[in-house]
Amino acid sequence: MKTTIAEVKHHVGQEVTIGAWLANKRSSGKISFLQLRDGTGFIQGVVEKKNVPEEVFQLAKSLPQESSVYITGTVHADERSPYGYELAVTDIRVIHLAKDYPITPKNHGTEFLMDHRHLWLRSRRQHAIMKIRDEIIHATVEFFRKNGFVKVDAPILTGSAPEGTTELFHTKYFDEDAYLSQSGQLYMEAAAMALGKVYSFGPTFRAEKSKTRRHLIEFWMVEPEMAFCSFEENLQVQENYVSYLVQSVLNNCRQELKTLERDVSKLEKVTPPFPRITYDEAIKLLHEQGFDDIQWGDDFGAPHETAIANSFDKPVFITHYPKAIKPFYMEPDPERKEVVLCADLIAPEGYGEIIGGSERIHDYDLLKQRIEEFGLPLQAYEWYLDLRRYGSVPHSGFGLGLERTVAWIAGIEHVRETIPFPRLLNRIYP
Template sequence: MEKIRIIEASKHIGEMVRIGGWISNKRSSGKIAFLQLRDGSAYFQGVVVKSEVEESIFDLAKSLTQESSVWVTGIIQEDTRSKFGYEIHVKEIEVIGESKDYPITPKEHGTEFLMDHRHLWLRSSKQHAIMQIRNEVIRATYEFFNNEGFLKVDPPILTGNAAEDTTELFHTQYFEYDAFLSQSGQLYMEAAAMALGKVFSFGPTFRAEKSKTRRHLIEFWMIEPEMAFMDQNESLEIQEKYVAYLVQNVLDNCDMALDILERDKELLKKYTTLPYPRISYDEAVDLLQNNDFDIEWGEDFGSPQETFIANQYDQPVFILNYPKAIKPFYMKPHPDRDDVVLCADMIAPEGYGEIIGGSQREDDYEALQTQLEKHGLDIKDYDWYLDLRRYGSVPHSGFGLGLERTITWLSGTEHIREAIPFPRLLNRIYP
């Protein structure tokens, strides 16, 4: 008898198999018990017919409690009534671990209660579906960049300097040195690009930003490609190709997860069509002012402004060339204007906000040194970064995609906290 996972059921129709799983729910009549089984790979139904099993097995099936773990032995059958398409006709049940008074019941629970029990809430079908989409985005990311000729490089998590706003850094003591948790691997990825051409990183980043919005986490994961000999326009083409690839792979490989989440697949399909629309920062400000938004040129966009701009399009939209004053020191100025830089944010549709930020990097030594000084940064801390401009500098560009924001959008989830297994929020570090 073969031990299988639920997801493998289609390969074993008519066979007697053994499956280890948990009881997510159950119901019974006088002659049949229906067990909702999950094993981490999928959910399906176990059918226990009183006339086909020993009396003790049927009594056990009726007495099983929510989230008890079991071994079930039975025959896989097709089930045309379910989306999964298969079920198991149970012949034997063995309890592995009993579950008593499971705290998360089918009734409604508050957000704080579910966050306090996140270690158990992950077992729900909705969370399982979101984690499947997260896994697919990660898998497709590696596949995309490998296919495009990128090398994976791992920047350090402990750093001695800031990539962006120094007020958002988590400080720690590194023996006799001051150190910080990484807010971005970008500066190190630029060094890697000068050595290896096209590179990408995928790892955790940290922002000590005291924000409570549905778009913000304290700890999150970023995909950060850097590309030598590439300008901003070429980088935009990579960005939209990458995002469309992610959407298509989620559609291809997460069909059941999207159904569980009741995600509109036809809407997602629109996001695979390229190119994505582009609008300049100047045009975006005009659009907002003409629609009664109180905003002046030079201000950054907040969530309401981004949502309004995104709603003018059926796809993700790039906002190009923001004012230099509100962007980091490393961005290259526009060749025809000194007040804006060669950068772009990709804004996701449906109110999900920015999912990518990118730019062409400043490749001139003296210009970069001047910008570091203007931002009040210690030149000695960035001497190694300036070396990249001393020794064979080239035009180069890069971007960062926020994994959790992207998953929130693709899954149609309201809050970013659902897109990571154990969210770290302003007032939450448990569990």
């Protein structure tokens, strides 16, 4: 019976055949232990000399790492195995013998592993990270569908930018200028005026010459927008969504979290409501912790965000930033015009901002004024202004960075491991 490693639990005591790769092996006298993987999971195949023909035993001992095989054996429950089962091997059929596989069980440098990313993905650690990423994507679609959102796809090529064009990739669109999108937000605002509650989920690009562990050149964003939605309601959606992601990973990726040695007790605390502090309170908190360099009106860097996050055991909202350091489309606080109705959600454990959101300006005259103040070309935003000309309503939204969220939930130090093929400063291979 042909099956997969993920399905062997349904075949205990039965003989099965699995298409697999040899991740690693060790031999001890008259027994060989084969670490096998098939994409769905990992399992140990035990080859005993007394139970197989001599040629099968010799093949098991000589198989090179990452060779592909059809392996046949009887499934046994095994409490000692991390996966709960092992395979008593009776036959091995070689599909392809891999020679001199470059990623061996020894330690390799990061640059070497990045050069071989197409192969590094096969490792147990990278397998666990990709499974957690997939679970977060699945939970995202599930959460928004359950809550009445419609998925709308934003364009990747745009003629304007939500936050200016200084960090955008420029290209020619026939005889016009165009940019790779840094956000689908403006288009989601248009879609929200048609469909009420929407979200986009796709790749975004920022030509930011940063080498920090939090930055990628190409990354994926989840960007909901909601008509008739206040700033407060927006925060509630965010904390419910993030909690839903964490619970989905806890419920469905326990083995992967164990592989990554993630402290799940920290994730189990992630339930609504999340703590909130204003930008003013954050500045005061930083001064109390010795950050004398930060002044009112400055944006927060990674050390500041980490210090703030360390004061809480859940993600924390920092609200009401100064208008001068935020994008043009954010609604000013009606009681204090120099700050805007916005919030950044800072993840615990030093992972930084995972969400930025706000109530959007819905007044035509104010939005036009802000576009002009930012020195943006008015003509490029005429369609965006149309949303305020024809049936404007209060509305709010946010953007969640997928890779930072995966890094936090999985407990990964660098975001480069959270995307299959990372694009970094000076790296576009493979």
